[in-house]
Amino acid sequence: MGVHGLTSYVEGNQQFFTDLKLRNSHLVIDGCSLYFRLYFTSGLDQARGGDYDAFALLVRRFFTALSSCGISAFVVLDGGMDESDKKFKTLRERAQSKINEAHTLSLGYHGSVLPLLTREVFRQVLGELGVPLVQCISEADFEIASLAHHWSCPVLTSDSDFYIFDLCAGYLPMKFFEWENVCGMASQRYIPARRFTVNRFCSHFNHMNKQLLPLFAVITGNDYTQAKTTEMFFSRVDLPMVPRRRGSPSNPRIEGFLRWLSAFKSPVEALEEVLAILGSRQKASLRKQLTAGIKDYQLPQTSSLAQFFSNPQLRTRDFLRLPAALMPQPDWLLKQITSGSLPPLVLDVLVLRRAFLIAQVENSRLPSSHEASLNIRKTIYGLLLQTGRGVSEQARSSNAQCFVEEYDRLVLNLRRTPVEVQPPAVGHPQLSLNTLDQAAVNVRREVLLRTMGVMDHVLQLVEPHLHLPVCVTHFWMCSSTPKPSPSLLQGVLLGVVYGELCRRLASPGDPLHTCPSTTLVCQRLDQLRSSSSQRRSIDLRVAHSLSQWQSCLWVGVYLNQLLGFPLHEPRCPWLFSGTLLHGLESVLKGGHQAESFLAGAPVAMQLYSTLLGAVQGFGLRDHSAVQRGRGRRQRGTPGRGRRSGRRGGVSSAGDLSNRFWQLNCESDD
Template sequence: MYHEGKRVPSGLSGIMGVQGLTSYVEGNRQFFKELKLRNTTLVIDGCSLYFRLYFTSGLDQQHGGDYDSFADLVRQFFEALSVCDIRAVVVLDGGIDYTDKKFATLKQRAQSKIKEAHALSRGGHGSILPLLTREVFKQVLASLQVPFIQCVSEADWEIASLANQWNCAVLTMDSDFYIFDLKGGYFPFTFFNWQNVGVCKGSSERYIPAWRFSVNKFCAHFNHMNKELLPLFAVIAGNDYTNLRAMETFFSRVHFPPSARPAHGRTQARIDGLLHWLAQFPGPEEALDEVLRVLGSGPRGPVRALLSSGMREYRLSGSGLARFFADGAALADLPEPMRALPDWLLQALSRGQLPSLVIDVLVLRRAMLIVQVENCRLPSSHAASLPLRQALYGLLLEGRPKTHPGPAGRGPGRLANPADSGSVHCVQEFDRQDLDLRQSSVQAALPRSPQQLSLETLNKVPLPVRLQVLLESLGVDESVPRAAPPHLSLPVCVTCFWLSSCKPKPAPQLLQALLLGIVFGELCRLRGGQRGAAGPAAGHPGMRAVYDRLSKLRVNKGDRKGLDLESRSVPGCTVGPSCTALREMRAGGTPEALLAGPPLPGRLYSDILGTVLGCVGVDFFSAPAKKNRRGQRPAQRGRGRRKGSGATPSHRAPPTQDVVNRFALLVCEDEGEEDDEEE
């Protein structure tokens, strides 16, 4: 749902819509009306918004994400709308279309993203959205109390239908919205100048300068063309629904009228000529008949059916989203594969509390893993989280049939994948292998639990049981979360899981950098979770000095050498490894020096480090494949450790100096050993 225009980075290019249409329309201002936008309601394409904000702001893409700066940018955007009395409603995409009509296109784009990620990892160009961008975006929306919904599938049609139902405009960057007949019009992000809020003359009202597109103005330019011809134009020109080879034959045979104005490039000329050609016909049926006549001999039925089906995608009707925003009611008129899902799950998905991956697993038994910027000579970093995904698949699929309906609900259904013919559920995962997109079959694994787990009643499982299932999946015992501050328990447990699961084993300096990131996030929280709030750290000179030292390790805009030292205080969004911090450690710096001053930062670092080393073993960073002086190999660590594993409770954490010094001994290992440990 992101356009192919030339004015934004390639991360927004060619994602959805009619190829070349955005560039064509934006080059003709007569299709737009200039407005001072204020005091209105705006339906916003959420996915288009976070892509646009991230990729046009110079935020880090190479090193895991600049989430704090991104969160600030999202807040600034909605604050600009608020001061102009613009009421925002955000609609997000959900899972992959269950009819699979775009699956081939999605695979092609995933393969393209692998190439871009590889280029970025080597200092080249590309646009890769960091993994947690969408989750951070949803968290900011929730904190600002901006109403939003996550659809069960693609959101384009729902966005357009909701806007028409409310008689308001749409804000997005998707060329399909030049085709939808929107009563309130469409504001492309390119012409939505939210960073330049103005003040109305003679009043204190503020406004956002914007240009609004309307189908009526567009069609009037083409001899008052019937706007019902636009969907046919979209499917002939080539969109994601109907990219027909037959259309190339059509373009090679059709004669466009001489009234078509000169255009730059083959695509632009084709768009202009096709629009003038269609304007000759009173309606879509007559034009469709002529298209088939131009195509000549051959079976016309399948072509007509496919073109007609593509045109129906632009036919708008009432949206079920309006009721959701009015009273929180569950979505109605769900596609057949979704109707059997429990209400609590549908509500959680709609409210964005669960990722859209859940829909893909439940409906399609499929998972498209997000491409990351990493060393493509090594296995995909998603391999480290495989046990967690297996546990997730087990929770979602336990007790459910191993078949799902065929496309559009036709037929009695088919096996989700060949491996499902046995007694174990499987999910087809698509992930990077070297520089290629590869498919693999992953078996679901239901975590051990003292009671039977079923998707229908999963939301009613007692909290202690939920915690036990989580810790079982992470391979840690109950002493680990108890040893950390409550709001940092999950990041600490995940850090233990990461160390035990990742291959090759990380350098010890990387753990230092990660823990410094967690400490930095805690200092940000203490300074005041919201802008302007003064926490205890804000007024303490020593705390401020520690904050400043850590802040200097962050990647500045344009710095292509370092990793971003970033941490958000919300559990699950702690993001931390910093190559800048790694360079600091390897150049002789120590956490002790960075955290020197008031006791809180050093104590927090000490507590977490002691907990992590207690979980994975203090000898973790010794070479595991080598025997010690007694001819013995190190003890088994990681998953499967139970109570009594040695995690150090926070009230018995060793002094900061002792832990830092003990850890410093570990980093004296020859850094050349890292290459020897790669598998």
């Protein structure tokens, strides 16, 4: 939620805080606040699609610091939109704001846009580290506060609502959490922090009743309060004068209102006075609205999430309150949602039949980059909403229509577009959502490959964890408008090679861990990143095309998750680095050969050849291209044939790209 103006007021008055040396403690972490803050305060790229490899290392460092101090972290993520829709206006305003900021970044100015795959990278790193994580059904603030209250441990977040929740162990604002400054020796290591408690805060306002703070939050204005109610109250109330204090930021409205409230003994008495000041003819309706807002801050004695963390095998419906739309959903689906293995998009579609598509930095004069991934999203919507009938021929011919409202960019405006739900192309009785987890792997794999337009034999020579990136890249080449250039395709695949080599170099048990030639290749590629001096100038053609690729990967990962991982989940931190790909595109477009960057490392050269050959794999309907491909393979083309795979030969990037354009998705065009 968030109380308007409260963070800047409280954080600007240090007397509200006490110093804390945090160690040997549980810590409940607001996961969304954490990954936003880590990304935005680290100087990582935003304008070129993000540097996920650097972000993953940052997340690892953060949790390593906590572990070194004996701090047990429990991460809670936001889920989907609230079924009451009371925050819908706020969500639209934020989406429009991000469109504007993405456009500002595209022009080379400052802005703040979280790269598209940040949440997935964060989730995957936590999984690798074994950090306990739960995803809520909707907004997580109340569940986070309830868990910290139940465990009597502090909360780490950046949300001003936690200045209202009464937590005995307090709230640790991320701004004052010095995780990069671990102090002390051995078992006495600690992280310096500053702690806020409601008791200390209220003592500065004539020891006011802390139960008055929820009314303060609701009237001051949060994401659920109507702005006209707030403005009407403050235009009519006579607040005490606030003295100016040197060195302390002042907010006369907030401080004056707190002083005014401190005169009341109980929240009931204060609420009656507020209603009298508002003087609304609809007093009963307003009382109900304000009372509901106050209840959002009243914590229960026990937390449902505590049950989940102590026993992750519990059924979701046994420990979380579910909206009506989720009550009939199968247990396997709810379990995947709460574990974070399915995204908030799934919840939004199931509960509200709505999807907000995340703004990216792209060419705002062209259609949104998310148009490239529309057919993947349609398959996701079909699997989610056409349960029990979406796989039959009868359903295909039915007049009954189902739509998902998508909110996306049109030029620089947020636009609502109804997207008709389509059943998956593969017909099978177990593709009903209720039994999807029981469908054979080959059936679920066929749904995914058909959606991507890829035939199974194309993936034979590719490592399993790279199957999905290959499918996504093929789909991207077919569905994007304008078509990606040959040099950009080479750059994307070189980026995957770079990530794969770096991943293996970072794995002590891997044969490449101490390989000098592999290290040299990674260093050579790393030097091609766009430098900080170049970053104000953005090639919008490249940015737009790479945003299309990310959009395809984003929903491709989600489709794979929904289908129960018929393909291995790709390691997202190693797949995309925006500064590297922009730098690579620049030198490749200038005439450099892709192979020149891999010279001296046969493993890297073979991987690049295999990926490029696989991406050139033919679509489901392009039979004539298959025949042409067979002829080329007989003339020594490397790629799909077993013989060429054993030899490891590599043709020039130019030759491979020219062949790609001859075969490029003729039927789809």
